Amino acid sequence: MTDVLLPGDTAPADADASPSIATATQATPYLDFDVPHAVATYRRLSAALPETALHYAVKANPEPRLLEALARAGCRFDVASPAEITAALLAGAAPGDLVYSNPVKRRDDVRFAARLGVDLFAVDSPAEVAKVAEAAPGSRVLARLVTSGDGSDWPLSRKFGCSTGEVVDLLRQAAARGLHADGVSFHxxxxxxxxxxxxxxxEAAASIFKTLRADGLDPWLLDLGGGFPARLDEGCPAPEAYGAAIERHLSAAFGDQRPTTIAEPGRGIAADAGVLVATVVGVVHRAGIRWVFLDAGVFTGLVETLDEAIRYPLGTDRTGPTGPCVLAGPTCDSTDVLYEDVPVELPLALIEGDRVRFHGAGAYTATYSTIGFNGFAPLATVVR
Ligand SMILES: Cc1ncc(COP(=O)(O)O)c(C=O)c1O
Structure with missing residues (x-):
């Protein structure tokens, strides 16, 4: 197998340990997902953050066998909808192991969660505080702080989260409405x-806790969110570096009043366990540029290539000299182009029928996929 890397990328340290491909006869495109690999990654991240309970973000990959294996390993869950709550409970989690982290929820969904015993909800607006107080009275809330998203390939800023002062106000409002103002979350x-x-x-959370304690409230929980990276290339530090930095900042900001911490990793657990396998459907030369069309694209699991944000290391079985090409998906939609601004390097001998592998694709692919756009089926998953 040849791993052909994107310009500027270097080989992932564990490229050779990447999941092998289940079968060469499986119709493409599909996601080859290695559950034990994901569980081992969970254990490593957990060891890197020994004081922090991990809640796997189900949205990253809700594959039931993954959820079951994680639950057996002691992992808790971060959920964003009734379907994810159901999936986590069916996998063996207890309702108290869940954090409902979507800050803007349907009222009926909050009721559904509360009926099943889920009691921890994220909020980031006064309307949501009022909604949770009405639909899940007496439950616990985390107010979500906005972050810049700087340093991330896929920022989550603007849509969710509010300022330090607003978080203080929300937690005061929560307490006044009979909710438990447990603390703060961010991503x-x-x-x-x-x-x-x-x-x-x-640091912002520490100042919020201080202000609230002066009010007589008792915040105690800090949700460190997700963000832990797939090691798509050697540009990402190891999990241990994240654990050490976080612990250092907690200690500097909170001193001997360290809060209880949880985190919501999704990509950092699931991504490296998955390889998306596609087939070349055509190679076209246009104005001196080689275009390689695949049977997987933006609508078939590779949404995070939008704006070329997530750059997957690629592999093929072809050897020989490589050259730049534009990589495109199979639909007739002009947004279905994976990499064009920064072309990828693939073997010049690549032809129709060859397979192309996207490494580090176990997160945000399997369900981030069309249900039939242009007649193409959703991405299949082969689980090992
Ligand atoms: C609230 C929340 N928590 C956790 C996650 C998981 O993030 P990541 O996959 O970066 O770990 C997300 C991702 O969108 C999220 O929105």
Missing amino acids: VGSQQRDPESWRAPI
Whole structure:
């Protein structure tokens, strides 16, 4: 197998340990997903953050066998909808192991969660505080702090989160409405390459806790969010570097009043366990540029190539000299182009029928996929 890397990328340290491909006869495109690999990654991240309970973000990959294996390993879950709550409970989690982290929820969904015993909800607006107080009375809330998202390949800024002052107000409102103002959550942006990115929100959380304690409230829980990266290339530090940086910033900001911490990793657990396998459907030369069309694209699991944000290391079985090409998906939609601004290097001998592998694709692919656009089926998953 030849791993052909994107310009500027270097081989992932564990490229040779990447999951092998289940079968050469499986129709493409499909995601080859290695559950034990994901569980081993969970254990490593857990060891890197020994004081922090991990809640796997189900949205990253809700594959039931993954959820079951993680639950057996002691992992808790971060959920964003009733379907994810159901999936986590069916996998063996207890309702108290869940954090409902979507800050803007349907009222009926909050009721559904509360009926099943889920009691921890994220909020980031007064309307949501009122909604949770009405639909899940007496439950616990985390107010979500906005972050810059700097340093991440897939920022989550703007849509969710509010300022330090607003978080203080929300937690006061929550307490006044009979909710437990447990603390603060944030997300530093997905595929976060800089462990120092946790510093500013941890410092902000410490000042929020101080203000609330002066009010007589008792915040105690800090949700460190997701953002832990797939090691798509050697540009990402190891999990241990994240754990050390976070612990250092917690200690500097909170001193001997360290809060209880949880985190919501998705990509950092699932991504490296998956390889998306596609087939070349055509090679076209246009104005001196080689275009390689695949049977997987933006609508078939590779949404995160939008704006070329997530750059997957690629592999093929072809050897020989490589050259640049534009990589495109199979639909007639002009947005279905994976990499064009920064072309990829693939073997010049690549032809129709050859397979192309996207490494580090176990997160945000399997369900981030069309249900039939242009007649193409959703991405299949082969689980090992
Ligand atoms: C609230 C929340 N928590 C956790 C995650 C998981 O993030 P990541 O996959 O970067 O670990 C996300 C991702 O969108 C999220 O929105």
